[in-house]
Amino acid sequence: MKKTTFLFLFLFLTTSFAFSQVLIDENFDAGLSTPTGWSNTDLANGGVWSFANSGEAPGFGAANTVLYDEGFSGSYPIFDSDAIGNDSEPEDAYLESPTFDASALTDVQLTFNHVIRAEFAGNGFVEVFDGTAWVQVVLFNSTNNTSGANELDFGFKSYNVSAQLAGVSNAKVRFRWVGDYSYFWAFDNVKVFSCTETTAPTAATATTPANGATNVAIDVTGTTPLITPFNWTAGPSATVFNLSLGTDTAGTDIGTIDGATNGNGITFNWAYDTTYYWSVESFNCFGSTVSAVWSFTTEADPALSAASFEATTFSLYPNPAKSSISIKSKSQLTSIEIFNQLGQRVMQVEADSMIENTININDLKSGIYFMKIFAGNQEKTMKFIKE
Known part of the structure; x- marks a missing residue:
């Protein structure tokens, strides 16, 4: 199937x-x-x-x-x-x-x-x-x-x-x-x-991943890569949803999940640095309405980014971290960007504003984040946990 x-x-x-x-x-x-x-x-x-x-x-x-x-x-x-x-x-x-x-x-x-x-x-x-x-x-x-x-x-x-x-x-x-x-x-x-409905539901709108989102993180800690969550805003009368996914612009060539639950993640053989297209069909007992087709692009392969650096050049400590996190590096940093699990950039810091390569993360909510480290024309992505 x-x-x-x-x-x-x-x-x-x-x-x-x-x-x-x-x-x-x-x-x-x-x-x-x-x-x-x-x-x-x-x-x-x-x-x-x-x-x-x-x-x-x-x-x-x-x-x-x-x-x-x-x-x-x-x-x-x-x-x-x-x-x-x-x-x-x-x-x-x-x-x-x-x-x-x-x-x-x-x-x-x-x-x-x-x-x-x-x-x-x-x-x-x-x-x-x-x-x-x-x-x-x-x-x-x-x-x-x-x-x-x-x-x-x-x-x-x-x-x-x-x-x-x-x-x-x-x-x-x-x-x-x-x-x-x-x-x-x-x-x-x-x-x-x-x-007892008299009209089909209004079309859903994408929440996460946001339409056009980039650097959407792939969680590879499990046996199958995971992107989570898939959220949409539905019309008030919609009670059942089908989610379609693809790499073609129609967003259908991978397949459709019937009875999709708003807010769940999807495990799939997600590819890095790839644009995916998805849509949601909303149902009520009168009929159904298909949403617009949305897109998002997954993050670059962290392994490829890491290959451009010297072995063991970078590390993050402490990890998990509470109020601040430091980067141990043999290279001169240029800047860092931090992304949440939805692929949204939540922080950007230039190297000259950091003290001893330390970043204040007090304002971040608890959860899993991905730090993209730039050094000249090289970059590396590392995962950390904010407690």
Whole structure:
């Protein structure tokens, strides 16, 4: 999956819409069995839906978290066609919701998170009961899937089913798998609701990294490089966000994170001295609005800067520091600049204003900072902690 090449520092929250009348809200977390009121039916003697809580997607390697990465939480239903086996027995099974009353509504919406890998005649049907018959809302298979390559589809899904269910007193929704040794389908967080919003949210605006920011710091202390946080200012009615990231000016070639949480960091194989482009799509139950595309440029590679200096020429002490920090150097300093973790320059000091290469940092807030040291036409970036 394209999106799994980068992850939030923290897991994003379950997708939800405010300003709505909720008819079905099922997260399947009551246990590893069919929830009360739901029916789990086998139409072809080929197996029924099972329930799991590991977050693992079959075929993606041991101990993967693909399902949780796509917005799942806790327990969830899954039809693992490959686990049932290649026994030439056709599989046709559905998981059906309780009846709900939409007779007084003019707007009905259906949302869920899912991951499906369907090939070899595997089909995932989402259907609703309109009071008389079952009506197909969407079909997922190797021909129709759009989120991933060929047989894959995944992420948060939203459908307007007003035409099928508005005014219906005995409405239902079901997820029906048809296949035979055809991979798997899993879903979670099924919601049916009526939207009370009348317009899509206003577009988000970037806060951090600021549009056009330079020297954005990359934290390499973990196993995967991290940039944090990604903040934006959202319209008051927006409740769900998708964040897109790229190195092309459209900001989409790396991928999109569905259900993004405002203020989280992103771990990714960030490159030094590289311009990235990003945008945020804001959702409410009425619709969505895509922001402008913003850009930021990461810091230069500290290792390359350091290579231009003599070995062990520079050091910072004390580190961590409280009120002042000193630079031990064999070279004549020109100036220093200090950046916060957002890539914002918070201090600039010329060498002739320093006493014994010591800088007063009383005005800095506690946290991690990066000091860029200039000596003639050479420079080096070093990290320090302000207590």
